[in-house]
Amino acid sequence: MPVPLPEAPERRALAERILRKTENGPSPAFRWKRGKLYAGEMAGCIQIGDLRINVLPKTDAQDENSDGRFLLSLLRYAGYLKQTHIADTADVETSMRDPLEAVISEVAAEMTQGLLGGIPKRYELRQEDSLSPRGRIDFNLLSRRLPSRVDLPISHAPLSVDNILAQCIKALAIVLQRITRSEKNRQAFAAVLMQLAGVRSIRPTLTMIDGISLSRYETHWTRSLAIARLVLAGQAPDPTHSGKSAAFSILFPLHHLFERSLRRLIAEAMQGSGIAVDHRSRPLHLYEDPATSQGILRLRPDYIFTTDGESTAVADAKWKRATEEGKVNGIEREDLYQIHAYLTRFNVKRAVVFLPIAPWMGAGWRRTINVMGGAQNVTLLGTDIAGLIDHNNATREPARAAFKKDLVELIQPP
Template identity: 25%
Template sequence: MEVLSVIEHESLPVLRSRGRGQKALDHNHADALAKLDRELSRKAWSWGNQQIKFGHYCGVISIGNLSLEILPKIYGLEVDLGSSRAALVRMLSKARRLKLRRAGTAGIALQKYSLLDVFILHFCDQLHAEMMQGMIRTYIERNENLNVLRGRLRIEQQFKQNLAHRERLFCQYDELSDDNVHNQILKHVLKILLKMAIGNRARLQVAELLMRFGPISDIAVDTDLLNSLSFDRSTNRYEPIFDQCKWFLAGLHPDVLAGKESCVSLLFDMNQLFEAYVGAEFRKKAWSEGLRVREQGPQKYFARREDTGQNVFMMKPDIAFLNVSNQVVAIADAKWKLLDEEERKLGISQADLYQMESYATRYRVKEVHLVYPMQQKMTLPVQLQLKGSGTRVNVVPFDITARKTAKLPRQSLGEQN
């Protein structure tokens, strides 16, 4: 399978036919994306005159013989696709969308492997680590004729089946078995991943795991079956793996491509991912300074209807910093947008500024923070003074490529803590 990498907001021409390695799509690929577009609840791309432009969703789309990976546009990595891929995976890990563990996944050469193979190798690494502690085994009810009593004797069945064979006993018993619905689902997903994998290493790791599931029965699996699974103390360590199984199955679109192949879309909304990433980066640092971070809260209403007494217009800040008295001392909102420090308004939308003013008023903080990814034309912090309330808005460029925990915006925290 061919891998074609593009950067978010980049456009690709749609040609009648394309050569291998050409940075374009042909009509078959475009038709598949058009069908997929109707199935997705989000708008991951837009259409132009014989071209397609990708939006703020990053990830991978497998369409027939082409694996299309959309990577984030990150300052300093515009032409380094491998590092951009590594930065995306690091964001997914920090935001807890992927649970990278020990040296296994860390050893995945993110610059070398396609994004789809990175996801598959990560899944295999997690599954292998849990299976080293033992496969999932559950009790299965058995009903059969035996020569010795096991479990309990089924009297009714004994009279029906064994009147002429008194040496037999019809027993009902529970047997600890590997052939259970949990392992049947894992086998089903591994068989899907074997078809999806691009590189030899990914295929080999999936095939090795599949060999261990050889005796497990094959069943049809859908998301409803996955959602019906229950876990106990012996199986709850597998829950993150089954969350990934849901993700892989939800990304399958069997009706997009002609034939038996399924289209696969594994996409992330960069707005939501950046918000979760920034929150995770700030959380550890805040704890060390006597603060705690709360995401999507604390929730407050902005207004109240006088006629009904109902509260309306709920407010949910992306990130709030709380002190030991549980008071909000600062608020930050993360925006995955391109800014320009040379532009008079920096490219900040008026709606975003109104939102920050309302946060400052309702939560009674004097400083708020707008956090953006560091960009080529936005590398240094900028402060804005709101003339009405006197609130100070700190526009903070956030370096996604940094491996160290980001510094907290100190202007307000030091004063109010």
């Protein structure tokens, strides 16, 4: 749908800044077409100065708050939120219209709780000059120094609070304190930053964040790092502006939220069926280099179903609106090639493609197509993701019962 922008002379310039701000993401977040800015397959928030644009996944419900509730539920099932944030209060109504504040509130609470035990300490490698030998002496550097120098170039790893994990936490707190519109959150981040005063302020790169390996005593920072990766990837100020014109974004690919939410839903649906589902299976390669025996073109389906330890089916989640017309309901041939490769390489007969349910689909819509010359088939399954994660029990339970019935029918070996 088109993004409503303020009617102003700089309307096109504002749209161009939004496009520049989000052009380096994994997929296009916005596009300009016929004088209007359109949102792509992303959900989240982008802010240019004082203007905040919340991009919500479109639902077919008539309730004006349904899109906000759907995004909050998606974030919760994908692991970015822990609470439902659904209640009859003014604060919750605000969070439905501005889901970013729900994420910020939970991160603020998580940081406050996480620092109760103190700043995370880690052994950090340092290279410095010392009057006493500690750690490892850098003899290569020492050999190039004048004999008159009495200090030694050393490398050592002291236990320190000024480490990459603490630095990333501080960087996230600084960004979220700046962008939150809640006074309560600002105060919480101010207390966090006061506690982290002894930690250097840096701007982490995505490589730094991805390179952090948490110990079993640090796992409570997992979600904060995931949010940091999203926020810090899009918070850089626009180099052509400054001050209040700074831009940032936190955008979630809807395919990512859809696939992660279905992990939990499928696992719950398969309980008691004798069918196991794995989303972290060892990847297989489609080709092999005979010279090095290394695999080429890694294949990793979103979900692999097994019965008695043997793979019986594969499945992929695709956040794409299927069409009522077309030979394969508008599914792209690249996706069908990918599914066929899964069927062949994993040596299974059934594959399922989960698609978000469309208004033209009836309840329990599915379509099965057969592979030419074989016994394999692919089933497109309309998935009522909004109903499956709805906070209302009367809506959620029937949707889950129907989902489980469909899955068992499609996956269960004959």
